[in-house]
Structure formats: structure tokens, C-alpha cells
Amino acid sequence: MKKLLLFIIGGITFSVASRAQFSEFQNNIGTSPFTLSSDNNTFQIGGRVSFYYQNRFLKSNEDNLKHNGFDVKDADLNFLGKTANKFTYEFHLSVIDLATAAATGNTANPANPGIKAAYLQYTGFPVYIKFGYDKLPFSQGSLSEVYGTPMWSHANLYGGDLFARRDIGLTLQSRLWKNRINLYGGIYSGMGENFFEYGNDASGRFEYVARAEFCYPGKMKYHVIDEENSPVLQFRVAANARYEDKTQPNAGNVLTSYPDMPGAYGIRMLNGKRGVYGGDAVVKYRGISATFETDIVRMQPASINDPLYNTSSTTLNGKYVNAGGYCAGLNYNWEALHSVFSVMYEDFNANDLAVNSSSSHMSGEQAWLYLGYAYKVNGFNSVFKAEYYRPAIESASLNPLKYYGQIRIGYQVVF
């Protein structure tokens, strides 16, 4: 039933939907999809296949080797079309996520339902109008495609546990001053990737998202790696914010009504108000790129007995729970060697009221170090990637780990 629902929703959305500002298949270097064209339409079929071997270095006394072995990272299909009357539509499907959702009843990875984009956009006005399901205009790390980096997955800060990366809704976009200023605004269901599972929630209220970017000296795409080997220093700084009030009617319970929605730390949705604000920046020059992002989640659960408060007193918590942190990265694209080297560090706290059971002090903080290498046979279109990451600070209360490091080595083909 789940599989059927996913396909029906995807089909309906595609039939009415899909300029593709976040498209992984429109602006990227080296991709080689197939394109059909008629008098008034151009239709591109592309995709991505990748797999890796992963090995976790387990702590002593741990013997579960479930995460030591092969895994399919991507088996994606993408359909991107443009019409002569200035409509763009896109449908991006993760076959592996659909299969996983169908086989497990959407329990294995509910935040990855298998549909990554299904929208229609009109680009005939100075303000582009997009309706449908796609990435939200929030967080540089989320908007940048991870497949164009040596890493295999996004950092935890913006990977989807603190806030949803995709949702269905209406997005407006406008560019000013020779495209140096880029503005987004939109309203969305607030249900994120779980919209396909639950539809809209009982509160009947939307999530509001806005983002403002400034690029200099010219416009920039959402590419982390400086594959252009920028001959002049270019940078982008951005600020973004989002807000939702999901206070449920009749004291409804989010955890029972939408159990997959709150996510790993229970903060992607709550019965109450929630705002996220942050900023990010990227600098590129001669193959070197540096990134920085910070995001702060400020939550106000409707009930003072909400588990997010961790039984703290209102004197201590002030009726707010906070989460967030920062992530910084440094990359070097050595084109002569077809190689990219990356290092990334993040430090975040998923709940500032988390209490360590052993020391009884607040200890939701965790930090991670990532090292990545990519050998580009044909850009990131055909590439060998190796990634190693390890916790620098572990949160025993929010994310107790059974390992002290993990390596992933694999190959990726984008067509």
C-alpha cells in the first residue's frame, strides 16, 4: 500500500508538474544524460548510480557487524523538462529509497521516501514561481549536492535530523543586481519528507521559509568544490530563516499521530512553535574552497511537560529548547591530478536541555571530523570516492555510539 501510495503521489505530481534552481541535473559539470526535443519541449533523462563498501571500527565489546559491508548509495532517475512557454518541470526518483520504503513499510528510513523532486516552475516573470516538492531554500549545505564532493553524505547539522530538507509548497525566487542578490521566499506543508506518509498535519498551518544571498563578484551555483578553478576570488554569504506553529488541536500528540516526523532527536516537528535561523558562506579561489554554516533551532513546545524539556524547570529552560551548531569545510581541487581533497568539522547540539545520565550535566553536544578524497575519472560524473569520519565529541545522552570511526570507499556514475 505504501509503495502504491508513493507511486500515485509521484505520478500525480509529475503529471501536473517538474528552472530548476536546486536541480542536481541541470547545472552540474560533466553529467551526460539523454535529451529528447520536439518543437516546443525539451526533455532530459538522467540518473545516478553509486555504491560503496563501508567499515565501522567498533568499540570494544561491540560485535554487531551490520554496518560492515557493501551498500547501494544511489540508484536515482531524473526527468527534467523545459517548454517553449517558459515552464520547467522535474521529477527525481530514488529507486533504492522507494524499494526500501516498500519493503519495510517505510520504517527503515522514513525521511527518505524515494521522491526527491516533483515540481512545476514558471520562469516567464521576473519572479520565478515554483509549486511542488523540492529542496527548501534553506541551508547552503542542504542545497549543495553531496554527490559533487568527495563525501558520501551530508553533515549531521543539515542532513535532515534537525530540520527537513525537502517539502511540498510554493517557492518564489528573484534575482537582483546582475544576479548577485538572490532572494527566496515560500510557504510549505511543514511536514518535510514525511508529507508522503502523513499528508498535511492537523494544525492546518504552514511553515514559512525565507533566504537571502549575496554573491560577489558574480553569481554562484550551489557547488562546494571549485571545479572551475576560479581565476578571481568569489564568495557568497547568505542568511535564512524558517518558522512554523504546529500546535496541535485538542492537545493532539505529534509523537503518536506522526511518529516518524520528529526524527532522530525528536525536533523536526513538535507540538508547538519552532523557528530555525542561520547563515552560511562559501569562498572559492584557484581550486580552493572553504565553507561555513551555522543553524540554530529555537523550539517552544506547547506543553511544559513536553519530553523535549527533559523535565527541566521553566526557570531553567525559560520555556524554550534550543538546538544547532556549526559546520566548516575546506576543499582543494587539484585538477592536474584529477583529485579533490576535503576536510570538514561540525559541532552541534540537538537539545541544549539534554542531560547526561552519568554526569547529570547538560551534554547534548557532539562533534564530527570528516576527511574525503575523490579521484575524478570524468569529473564527478565518474568518480572514485573515499570518506572517513569519526566523532570528536560524543553525546552519550542523545547519540550513544558503538563505534569510533567509519570509512566508506566506493564509485559513483552520473549519467
Next chain:
Amino acid sequence: MLLSSWQKVKPHSQLKFEHSRSLKHIPEPSGIAYDSTTDHLFIVSDHGILFECDNQGNILRRAEKEGMDFEGVEIKDSFVYVSDESPRKVYQYRKSDLSLVKEYSVSWGGAINKAFESITYNHIKNCFLLVSQSPVVIVEYDTNFHETKRFRFRSARDISDAKWYNGSLYLLSALDETIFKCDPTSYEIKESFKINILNPEGLAFDREGNLIITSDDMQKIYFFKNLPHN
């Protein structure tokens, strides 16, 4: 036909532009062509618009007929030819009044926005050349845009414009920040020139052989002196 791979030609020292100007009323400028009879520039925009400008890039007029994603422009005889990348079309405009004369469909199966970024005319072989951005393929067409021959060009990661000048084909690579001077029949590289422009998308030569380049990301036009020669 496959061009000899990874041809190694030592580039000249990096070219420095003499001056630049903002193209603030031409959104996302791409290809550029120089008309020696009027001393005018024809510049196309990613927004599907053909502009006729003076020799400093000031807009004089624009074509009424718009396309989707104009990327390449060339002048031959009394016509202006424009490559519309996404829908795989070539538009023939009358130079005198910028009215549309004819549309041609051309074929390219690759990515929607990696198709024909360039159009020029080979005056030795008497054929049009359309060059795909990535992978780079030089495709020869007769005057009715029927394809006659293909050449794979493996010496650059991409090509964003192509122009015929003084008996040679010049190719501009944005990613490699290089201009390649190529043999007019085999398209093998004879010389190469490094440039220092962010995202260069258009290449032209004026009647004195001075180089003119447009940048999409910077929305600017850059003026150089003549290319140095060995």
C-alpha cells in the same frame, strides 16, 4: 572522427584584458559576434534574447523573436545565426531588421544545458560548425543545417564559444580558462592562450583582430589586444 587525444601545446602566457564594461541590461550574456561592416556587436542572452550593440556593448536594439536559451551567435553574409541550446534549434535572423527568417532543428542527445553553446562558420570547408559544451564535439553542418561530420575534441573539459577568424577556428573553454587556436580542417590545436576571466562564455574578434570576451557570471564584456603569435 576522433581528434588526437590530450594534445599538449604549451600555452602562451596569460592574456590580460585592456578594459571591461558592465552589460547590466543584458541578463546572463553568452555568445558574441562582431560585424565588421557596421562595427557592431551581436550578443545573445541565456534568457533567449538577441541584442545588437555598439562596439562597447551598449544596446541598440533587440530581436522581437525570442527563444529559450540562446548561447551562440555568428554572422554570415546578411544574416545572424543564433544557437538555442535547450531546444536544439538554430534561428536565422535578417541582420538589417533582426526579423526571423527561418528556424532549423539540430540534433544533440546529451544534457539539456550542455549542448550547442557555440556556432560559427568554417570558410575553408564552407560549412557551419556547432560545438557542444560537454562532452566537446565539433559538428559540421551544410547551409541547410544537415549534419555532415563530427569530430570529438578531448583537449578541454568544456567549450563555451567558437569563432572563425583569419583562417583558423578558435575555441573558448570556460572551465580550462583557455582559448585554443585550431587547424581549420582537422581542428587539431595549433596554439593556446590562457585567460583570466570568470566564466567566459562568448568570444569574438574585431576587424583589427582585437579579442572580445563576455562573462555570464560577471555580466561583463572584456576587451583585449590582439592574440600573440609564435
